[in-house]
Amino acid sequence: MAAGRGAELLRPPMSSGRATFLELFFDLAFVVALTRVSQRFADLSNDTGWALVTGFGRTLLLFLALWLIWSHTTWITSRYEPERSVIQAVVVGTMFAGLVMAVALPRATEERALPFAAAYLMVMLVRPLVVAAALRGHPRRLVPFRLAAWAAASAPLWLAGALGPERLRLPLWAAALAVDYLAWALGWPLPWVGASAVHSWRIAGTHLADRHQQMFLIALGESILVIGTVFSGTDYSAERAAAFGVAFTTSALLWRTYFHRAGLLLTEALGRARMPGRLGTASERTHLLIVLSVLVTSVGYELVIDHPYGPPRPSWLLFVVGGPVLFLVARMRLEYEIFGRVSRSRVIGVVALLLLTPALVRGAPMVGLSVVAAVLALVVLLDALRGRGRPSEVSASPIGREAPGDRDSEA
Known part of the structure; x- marks a missing residue:
């Protein structure tokens, strides 16, 4: 009773x-x-x-x-x-x-x-x-x-x-x-x-996916808040206005990259999983990295809008370039969790940013952020070209499949 x-x-x-x-x-x-x-x-x-x-x-x-x-x-x-x-x-x-x-x-x-x-x-x-x-x-x-x-x-x-x-x-x-x-x-x-074990819990998988997506949007919203607050609090200039535009474009590209296929199908994947707790556990760790990457990237926005053509500071690349690199790596992990594969566009984006970083050390902050936006735009373009004319994919997660002996001991 x-x-x-x-x-x-x-x-x-x-x-x-x-x-x-x-x-x-x-x-x-x-x-x-x-x-x-x-x-x-x-x-x-x-x-x-x-x-x-x-x-x-x-x-x-x-x-x-x-x-x-x-x-x-x-x-x-x-x-x-x-x-x-x-x-x-x-x-x-x-x-x-x-x-x-x-x-x-x-x-x-x-x-x-x-x-x-x-x-x-x-x-x-x-x-x-x-x-x-x-x-x-x-x-x-x-x-x-x-x-x-x-x-x-x-x-x-x-x-x-x-x-x-x-x-x-x-x-x-x-x-x-x-x-x-x-x-x-x-x-x-x-x-x-x-x-x-958390991965064996009986949970509402669609609810967990919904919450992870919302936290990503909250982090992205925080970056938009940073962009608006910093730009409104500094003296207006054409250089700062340009940095404001590039920063906003970068956030929009992060949104597009996340929700293209894998991010959009997270709810479906967790809803279809036999063991949603297993996929939910992996997704939680991935979204930790995604949210952290967006926060780090937003710091780069603040630095660039404040000093778009200031003297180059190598430590700033930790935020301007490091945040987007971490985002793409985490997004690759999310794609594997949903489809069991990784698109070449993400790999190209990470490699391009890493190869360009030594050259950006000597450049103005605005140059670094512009290069990041260009690489993210390339990733989005490659995604669009790959998906053109193809039917919509369905989730095929290799995670969350029930294994012998898996059960919820407190069910």
């Missing part, structure tokens, strides 16, 4: 795959967070050498912590019924914690370390316990208990990093985050209880 009451929390087979308005509301906190991440990356533009490496590492760590919060929430709403009041309370509470993390993020590795860590731990520790209590006697309650147990194991590292010397903060938090990601990859194994 208890299991029956707890089962009310699970997503029914006929549940809508579309994201709820609450989830879209939840994403607003992460719009703020991604903007803060982008700004932290931008603050590194004048750094070189070891300062650039450590600064990039700190910001990447904070981004990965935010991504873990967002991704866990997405899996929760894909696994449980988001219209239930308990799940809605969980989402709203997570949104508040995410907003606290976003507010603390600009100085999260300095004097605001404790609020950032406390908000993170509130989600990782308290949220699974609430879900476990709501599941009552249902067998799936063991999954959130696993999450809480592993979060408790990494909590001392988060708190020691927040309260201890600043020089130890980065290594302690890196170790804590490694524990959290390792636990997720292994299925949060516990003695006598075993593990619950």
Whole structure:
């Protein structure tokens, strides 16, 4: 009987795959967070050498912590019924914690370390316990208990990093985050209880795809916000206007490249997969790279619009060229996940950008961004030529096919 009451929390087979308005509301906190991440990356533009490496590492760590919060929430709403009041309370509470993390993020590795860590731990520790209590006697309650147990194991590292010397903060938090990601990859194994591999979970695959696509659009929207904000806040000139136009064109090309075939068919692929959790796990990692690449690219927009023909700075190529390269590599991975192949256009784009990078070191920032836009335009053109006159493809993912012994142990 208890299991029956707890089962009310699970997503029914006929549940809508579309994201709820609450989830879209939840994403607003992460719009703020991604903007803060982008700004932290931008603050590194004048750094070189070891300062650039450590600064990039700190910001990447904070981004990965935010991504873990967002991704866990997405899996929760894909696994449980988001219209239930308990799940809605969980989402709203997570949104508040995410907003606290976003507010603390600009100085999260300095004097605001404790609020950032406390908000993170509130989600990782308290949220699974609430879900476990709501599941009552249902067998799936063991999954959130696993999450809480592993979060408790990494909590001392988060708190020691927040309260201890600043020089130890980065290594302690890196170790804590490694524990959290390792636990997720292994299925949060516990003695006598075993593990619950995420890829074997029963989820609403179409919902998960919808959420990943929305997060990409949110990141792309953040880049548009950067373009508009930076251009409106600087003195007008023809050079800055041209940089504004090239930056917008680059974002439009990123959108087109993502949604051409593979990105558009992500929902279909997850909906058709026998094991949507397996494909969803791969897609989540791919979209982590895609979102990160868009954030890094948006920093390049800011630098170029501010100083389109300023003196060349090699470190700027990390953002102007590095972001688009990472995007194309991640997009190649997405294409493999959907079709089991990789188009030559993506490979050509990556190779072209890598070969041109040494020459761009001595060029003005505007030249670098223009070359990036031209290469992305070439990728889009090759995609269009390849698809001309051919019937629309259907997803044929090599991931998500059920293997012997695969099952959801808490189903």
